[in-house]
Amino acid sequence: MARPFGDDRMRRSRLLLLFLVMTLIPFAVGRSDAAGQLHVTVSTDKQSYGPGELVAVNGQVLDDSLNGVPFASVSIQANDPSGNPVHVAQVLSSTDGSYKDQFRAPPNPTNGGYAVYVTASKPGYADASSQAACVITPEFSTSQVPFLMLLAAILTVLLAKKREQGSVPSRNSRRQEKEPSRT
């Protein structure tokens, strides 16, 4: 029995629609702005630094397969313990996905933990963020030691002179003054 003409046309239309969908789907997917998710690592070369010391920031930008991603833009912000930025930089990852940056610790740093924040971005990938921490401690520099020793010697001599003049009571004299009150 012959099928009605309308059924045939409908079937052809459905086939054409299916063909168009199958043909266009790969293009639609291929044009997605986020082809994959970036991953970024960050670390500092040491955990603790002194004033003025060089802080090296290293890391790597990876894709979902953990392959290095070259030419990813890496944005870096380092904050002091109060949350104030002390350094910012924009670097590009190299052919193996690694990146490097460095900054000098403040000469008179706020004592405490410094945070390093990074964001990696590249067209076609979703951004990735990460952070690391290090400690920067204020300390006496070796150049200050002779000065402090000299200052201590001067103060000792001045104190001894004043004691000789009687303006500063010695420990013994103070004890003698207190003793009558005990009895």
Add this chain to the structure above:
Amino acid sequence: MTLLLLSISLVAVISPMYVEGDTGVADHTTKTKKTETSTTASGSVTELTSGFILKADPPVHTVQHLKNGRTASATYSVRVTASSGFRGKVELSVDGLPEDADAFFNPEEGVPKPVLASILKVLIPPSTPAGIYTLKITGSSDHTSNYATTTLIVEGEATTRTTQKQDELRVSISTDKEKYDRGDEVRISGLVKLNLGASVAGATVSLSVLDPAGEEVHAAVMNTDQAGRYAENFTLPSIAVEGTYTVYATASMTGYKDAYATVTFTVGVSRLPSVRIVNATITMLDGTPSSEFKPGETVVVWTAANNTGVDLKSGNMWIEVLDPDDAPITVVVIVVTIHTGEQAQIGVHVILGSNAKLGTYTVRILVSDAPIMSGGKFLDSKEMAFVVSSDASQTATATTQTTTEIASTSTTESTSTSTTETASTTTSETTSTSTAETA
């Protein structure tokens, strides 16, 4: 029409430096026009058929080596004057520097309207051999390149180099426009230099252009010319994807580490902010460009950024100043909103401490869509330099006609400000004021 003038000041009392920032807004007037120019030089002024002329003053500069290992400097005024309606961006470079010398321009590039006034600062360390050097100062635009020459005479006995200088490659990159339509021709150009100074001829430059989906739409490899420049043209397909494109440049040279640079442009409508720093200048308080300051003086860093993508809302403009030992002295953060097709201009005052270190300071300018600690990312960055010396009175200054714009008819809104200090553990005070006028 609404005239919105925003002025934001911020003051941070820190030791040894003191920071104050102003911000205003300016309209977006970036336009380019292609011209053809012959490249011939005569004395200190170029001859041209159209485009622009370049003039360097003084024609001869004599510098004596300083004692106690200090670095001497020579300052030249460079003026680029446009003719025939030329409105392209001109990038400046210098060639013929003596051994160990460094040099930088302030500003390094700009659009002559009709004059672009810049300062070339040449730093001459004690190890630079005495002699007579011819400096070739080149101005390059999309299709035009002109140069002027000037003479540098170094006198006095050179000392042996105390530290091995690590020269590093640097590469710049730009496109002739910030926004294109499908089917347009895109011209990519840039310059390869050593550190702040001499241009590098014969360096290999690899270019890669990625569309918004990360697909490579163009790639090229070329060598820099005698002036250290490279250029590449390509045509966007008629079915080009709309959005923000990114161009990557890698510069390679035997004996040096590779250098990288990126720039973005938009095709049609972008779904992301596409911000580019288009102007950066260092001036004195009165707006006169200067590259040399004395301790205690105020350095004003001006920068302008255009947005060809969607509105940048509550983005950040960052100014970081590094001392001669590359220690960050201050980081200033300004929250700014830049609408599509508009420009934001900010000025940050940095008051040098009376005990400021002498030497070359680096100024790093960045724009981000949000703080990095909140997952934001930098959209563009630029570096500049200035010198702090004890005898800044020798500084020759160039007249300014085309530099800073503080107010405009733009509806760009600069909203709030914040500032931080890095240099000390002393207590810091931060105050901010803002005023807005409408007319």
